Amino acid sequence: MNLYLPIAEMSVNWLVIIGLGAGVGFLSGMFGVGGGFLTTPLLIFYGIPPAIAVASAATQITGSSVSGALAYWRRGGVDVPMGLVLTAGGIAGAGLGSVAFAWLKTLGQIDVTINIIYVLFLGIVGGLMLREALGAVRKARAGVAGKGRLHPHQPWLAALPWRVRFYKSGLYISPLAPFALGLLVGILTVIMGVGGGFIIVPAMIYLLGMSTGVVVGTSLFNIVFVTAATTLLHSVESQSVDIVLAMLLLVGGVVGAQFGVRAAQTLPPERLRLFLALIVVAVAIRLAIGLTWRPAELFTVYGPT
Amino acid sequence: MRPLILVLAWALCVGAAPIRLITDISQRRIDIVYTFRGAELLVFGAIQYPRGSVPDEPPGLAIVVRGPPVPITVRKKARVAGIWVNTDSVRFETAPGFYAVATSAPIRSLVDERTAAIYEIGVSNLQLSPASGNARAQTSEFEQGLVALRRRTGLYAEHEGDVGVTQNVLYRARIAIPSAVPVGDYTAEIFLIRRGKVIAHSATPISIDKSGFERWVYVFSRQYALLYGLVAVALALLAGWLAGLVVRRT
Numbered sequence: 001m002n003l004y005l006p007i008a009e010m011s012v013n014w015l016v017i018i019g020l021g022a023g024v025g026f027l028s029g030m031f032g033v034g035g036g037f038l039t040t041p042l043l044i045f046y047g048i049p050p051a052i053a054v055a056s057a058a059t060q061i062t063g064s065s066v067s068g069a070l071a072y073w074r075r076g077g078v079d080v081p082m083g084l085v086l087t088a089g090g091i092a093g094a095g096l097g098s099v100a101f102a103w104l105k106t107l108g109q110i111d112v113t114i115n116i117i118y119v120l121f122l123g124i125v126g127g128l129m130l131r132e133a134l135g136a137v138r139k140a141r142a143g144v145a146g147k148g149r150l151h152p153h154q155p156w157l158a159a160l161p162w163r164v165r166f167y168k169s170g171l172y173i174s175p176l177a178p179f180a181l182g183l184l185v186g187i188l189t190v191i192m193g194v195g196g197g198f199i200i201v202p203a204m205i206y207l208l209g210m211s212t213g214v215v216v217g218t219s220l221f222n223i224v225f226v227t228a229a230t231t232l233l234h235s236v237e238s239q240s241v242d243i244v245l246a247m248l249l250l251v252g253g254v255v256g257a258q259f260g261v262r263a264a265q266t267l268p269p270e271r272l273r274l275f276l277a278l279i280v281v282a283v284a285i286r287l288a289i290g291l292t293w294r295p296a297e298l299f300t301v302y303g304p305t
Numbered sequence: 306m307r308p309l310i311l312v313l314a315w316a317l318c319v320g321a322a323p324i325r326l327i328t329d330i331s332q333r334r335i336d337i338v339y340t341f342r343g344a345e346l347l348v349f350g351a352i353q354y355p356r357g358s359v360p361d362e363p364p365g366l367a368i369v370v371r372g373p374p375v376p377i378t379v380r381k382k383a384r385v386a387g388i389w390v391n392t393d394s395v396r397f398e399t400a401p402g403f404y405a406v407a408t409s410a411p412i413r414s415l416v417d418e419r420t421a422a423i424y425e426i427g428v429s430n431l432q433l434s435p436a437s438g439n440a441r442a443q444t445s446e447f448e449q450g451l452v453a454l455r456r457r458t459g460l461y462a463e464h465e466g467d468v469g470v471t472q473n474v475l476y477r478a479r480i481a482i483p484s485a486v487p488v489g490d491y492t493a494e495i496f497l498i499r500r501g502k503v504i505a506h507s508a509t510p511i512s513i514d515k516s517g518f519e520r521w522v523y524v525f526s527r528q529y530a531l532l533y534g535l536v537a538v539a540l541a542l543l544a545g546w547l548a549g550l551v552v553r554r555t
Binding site for chain 2: 002003004006007009010011059060062063064065066067070071108109111112116224228231232233234235236239241243244246247250251254255257258291292293294295297298299300301302
């Protein structure tokens, strides 16, 4: 059951890795999130070096998202112009992120930075989602149709120049807003090894006010391209993409994603959002504990560089 | 056992003047392939005494297997505003990636301190060459931290009393190589020790390297980084697309 990873330079149990990929892939298809926010911490808990975990998780997300993205594409669930704007921002962000990644690595602060960013983002996003989802579940239980405003009015958003119509999203906004969103997420993709769906999806719904039918498909579309660019950057810059690790995660991930897409169609959406919120908050708490409790190993060795 | 008997026969037939150590290793080359889970080296050999006069007292032996020295940085975490972050660091210029010693008796009773330091017998006697600029107390704290960390992961090991000696002539020891071992040129050194001093010494090279598919992937990722990235993306997309087709059909 053991397999030696050529880039990570360690022996792992391949069944565990495939199982991990399958579990995360299921969530990926279900929620339209890449699932990297789970893959990366789980790989690190397993003992994979953080830099390898981050880079290989990005590669895995490309593969596990493509089948989901295609499934949404066939159903017309992708707003292509919106997706392209997000992706342009994402690739620019990935470039910035890889510069920051290299710099933090020389300082020896990359691991702790990865953890802090995880706790901050997952905590904030998870908390907000949890509050919203609990409200929606309560409303559904009371028998009130959860309406919610279709276009939440953001004055600063309306003030941005060069407004464009995004028909499928039902929006007339400046492309600068989704570009900036893509940029932010691109930075996170490189540093955290996440697709960023857990930020993009809520931001598209609550900040931009996109029609929910195209949110998940467009997010997956963006994730495929930005994680592919991230894989290239990591391959060249940090040389930490373990192709064997990524493929193991994929084998589980792609199958899991398909079942996730199906499960999403049978479950009530407000329940779905509650589950996702709970998972995000749980991961944030686990990572926060890791940061604040006295670590088992006080000393860390950094290789020949 | 056959190699041992041959070595013994040869050792008894040939009588030369100084004491010599004749050594062999079960594997001169360790290939890291996809099934690699670590390895166990059997280091064995014979002591060749002048004119075949075997002493009555058992010989003192230390067997050291070590990897190439590498410059590393050791960082220590400390609590800053409630969060554990890396603060201080010490650089070591010659920390071996792997070091294991097996001895026929406890190290303290086997060698005197000076000899142990000169021949680097025992993990506390490794010459790690810390970079100057740090306080001595801090340097030694980091040395101990490094050694303790690597002992827990099996990269540094001490097996006191684990060298087996037969009829005061033949010796053997097993050295465990963990799966996380760094690649490179290793040596197995055998020291014959009497009254705290080294009286004979032999060294045998061992090479540990990736082989087959593992080696190919590694070399590809270093020499053609961009192409490697493109292949990784293409494989990911292909696997994702194919799996999607398979699952939809079923």
